[in-house]
Amino acid sequence: MTAKAILTDTTLCIGCELCVEACRREYKLGEDKARPWKMRIDDLSATRYTTIVRRPGNRFVRLQCRHCRQPACVSVCLVGAMQKTPEGPVVYDPDRCIGCRYCMMACPYGIPRYDWDKPVPFVRKCTLCYARLGQGREPACVEACPTKATIFGARDDLVAEAHRRIRENPGKYIDKVVGETEIGGTSVIYISDIPLDFLAWRPDLDRTPLPDLTWVALSKVPPMVLGVGGVMAGLWWIIDRRMKLAEHKEPEKKT
């Protein structure tokens, strides 16, 4: 199956939040609850998988899980509760999860949220409506968008469409398809007339997928087992032998 994606064109978004409501209805998310500290109530949360961020100049940017092509959350999960499907969505299996929240630490976009107020908590995030895709339907947010600011399709087509829009409207957009290549690319891509650096923790995202950084150290595990084990066993044997020899020699000296 071809990889699907969502393209959001922030110049078309009017901030009506129908996508947020469609998502809320689709997943029966209920009422937004109060957050501690200075977290905004209309930020992403366990009861809000997508939200609209207002930026200076009356611009609206929709936040949701970026569904990375090489997701950090999937690579760090120690029980495989996070999985990248061939269709594109990064899905979460609550029955597998043990609640370590490493996915939340690892996400370069700070997306996964947690049921902090529940005694049996789960990780919550957008699933790109994986169940709906199986029925041949679009994600609920895309279906609800009245201005076609957010559209769904094959990733390759959408990347081409994004470049076409930038090319055919010179000066309208910043010449960058956000999510095309950074950290291996994402399945939710943006084009915009305002900088979208705020989407990640830091603006200077590299092309290297994050799981590769871990793999550098993790691939050293087998050599380390053999190395440390071998050196320790060897040292023990050598020292043990020398000491035994010394013990045997000592009485000889005395005599």
Place this chain on the structure above:
Amino acid sequence: MSTRRHVLKTILWAIMGVLAVVTVARFMRGLGATTALTDVTPWGFWIAFDVMSGVALAAGGFVLAATFYIFHMEAYHPFTRPAILTAFLGYIAVAVGIMYDLGLPWNIWHTIFFPQFRSVLFEVAMCVMLYLTVLALEFSPVVLEHRWFNRPPFTSIYALLRKATIPLVITGIVLSSLHQSSLGSLFLIAPYRLHPLWYSPIIWILFLVSAIGLGLMMVTAESFFSAWMFGHRLRMNQLAGLGKAASVVLFLYAILRLGDLAVRGTLGSAFDGSWQGNLFLFELVLGALLPATLLAFRGVRNSPAGLAASAAMTVLGTIGYRFDVCIVAFYRPEGMSYFPSWMEIAVSLGIVAGAVLVFIFFVERLRVYPEEHESGEHGEDPRPSPGPVFNPGTVRALLPLSLAAPRFYSIAFVGAAAAAIGIISGNVLHADPAVHTPVSAARTLDGVVGPPTGGHLRDVRVLQKDIPVPGGYKAMPLLMINGNRDDRLVLFSHDLHITKFGGLLSCVKCHHENLPFDKNTTCDKCHRDMYNTTDTFRHASHVAKLGGEKGCVRCHRDTKQVKDRATATACSKCHADVPPEETVVKPKEGTKKGVAAGYMDAMHGLCITCHRQMVQQSPKEYGPDFARCANCHRDFDAGQLLRMGPYVEAARGE
């Protein structure tokens, strides 16, 4: 038993009492009610202290096992058993700490059944589990030496375990070096969140080397503890040797860390005076450079004070390193700082207290210190008599001496637990957490309202100090309606509406319903969310008011029906004055009892419907414009918002 040990054990039991209460709260109410963790700080005190620091502090076990068993340094034999016991209890403490931190701890076995070989955390989890097993096997000969196990099946197991010592030790060293380093590798995934002074491609080497240095110093610290607690003599020759080794390892760690920064070209940011730079320098000097330098001097190594100070600095500095990586230097947006709740700290302290109690228990009953044992320090009696010094006279008079001490610990435990129940906030232990939605109430600010321009339409503006009030404009307070909580406000003249609808008696037209004991409930009390309906009906308070379970039938008249909102008596049956007769908005009948509409629906329902009606009544006075969106939403224009800025700021600061 000495008074000192008695006092310490009493304090530890008191901490355990607090732990018991917080444990109930943690597992009944969840992480949000008991911790300060948020979505931007998913890992907090428990991971940084119980796991990251705990594993590092328990490094003495494998370091000393290597020193004695692999390098055959016989002089260190007296240190091995306490070091392995410390490590064993340390790792059990880590495991217990993880159980508190995990959201779904009962699923921990998934780690074994759904292995993910690309996950560092999987490797850490497996190594910790296996190493815990190895430590248990390494320590079990000490248990089996007890005279109770001096019979057939146990003696052969003992012999087998003694033979397996070397393979076990080597396995333990391999597992330890793997997960000590992998705890650092956990952060390789977050290059964009962890500050460059701490993020390093070789962070796993730094974690391993610093853990070895800390392990050596922890053996020293443990010796000081047992000298202080059990009166054992300090073996200064061996401790000086450990100090010398620690000095070398800590220097290596500092050189690696600074060298790595230099190679990557970020060394400059350590000296730029930023708080991160200063923190980095402080942590490195305290945890490595200063103790390493001190321990390099023979005089310091050979003095108990010098050794103790160096050990304390290494412990604090290395714990600081783990905290910085895990919490302090881990980026979070402005204003979303994290400080652990007292319950998080209580859990960590409680786990440590438990570990220390078990340590003392083992020392009292087993040959943890074989040399001291043989010199008659502990005697042969496995049940040492409780000290008479610490017991208050009353307790001692009432109880036989052997029971007085345990009873005293119980009093400490129960007393501390009771105090903890008192301190714990009500909505953590025994009530539903209160819902405080941070909706700003409609605030007032000074404004000017122009004369009617065509029909009833008026120009409404915020009063500005430096701009004179235009002719024909009247100054009056304006309400800022801020339904979206994003400071895009609607300016609403309350005074004009009161005049229009006929004085103060017209309040009910808009203020359709008041909460109990409230005279004019502000909109945001019920209309909490822009889009969602809010439950304004409190079942619990009705139950209490109507006399508990006897009162059910007062509302649920038909006992055969399902007792839900749809079949219950309407609110207005009892509360005749809610809503008042003339109100414009009436609560919908049927399933919608006790439900307030979302903020948007309420505003639209009130303003637009009323204005439409008024236009019907007197179309000349009420221009058709009033029912149009832009009439209220004209501040949507960004220029206007900018102009309002300072007033909005001032109003927010109230």
